[in-house]
Amino acid sequence: MAISFDKALGVHQYTLGIRAERAEVLSSNIANADTPHYKARDVDFQAALQSAKSQQRGLSMSQTSERHFDLAALTRQHIQFRVPNQPDTGDGNTVDIQQEQSAFMQNALEYQMSLGFLEGKFNGMKKAIKGD
Template sequence: MTVSFSDSIALHANALSLREKRNEILASNIANAATPNFKARDFDFEAELARASGPGSAATGAEPALAYRVPVNTSLDGNTVELSVEQMEFSENTLRYQTSLSFLNRRISGLLSAIKGE
């Protein structure tokens, strides 16, 4: 059984795409930390990755299912952004993005070496 190039990197490509979308959402939350009545949003990364990588997944370009974040401390102006939580989530997601990118680069380099016969 042969494995295509796209099949061998699909999971990591999907992970990078979802991490990028999540960073955009988290950055929006941080940017709106002082906006009255702004509701912080996020999505379950693992569930979305499973959906994007599942059988018959033409959903790779689909938008993740966003949910509202439930704040630990409520704000008087109706804003649900907790800056410390959002910054921590953003930092962690960025680190995981960089890790996925490094892993994908190594995977591609390994495949190129195999193709060249090195």
């Protein structure tokens, strides 16, 4: 009997790649906090997750065929400019460093939680295979 990784791993297999991409976008915002005319961006996590779940069952880490799922392209299409919470300070930069740091930490915690959930799922599958 074949193991369905989609059913076994749930949504967490999709969230890791999207959260990693979001971490890159948020860190880019933080790095460019003092860059004139830089516009803060963020990943629309829900849209990226829905797109990932609908386009493929499972997530591969390398793309060896043109038919494989391309996570980077998927998340790039869900990167949007963030609506600023503060008025323009005159240099055209829309990065709010406190908001970016908060979002980065929240994303990091959620990434760690997804890793923990996946670890639990894999441990459960190992026990089922070994018969413990």
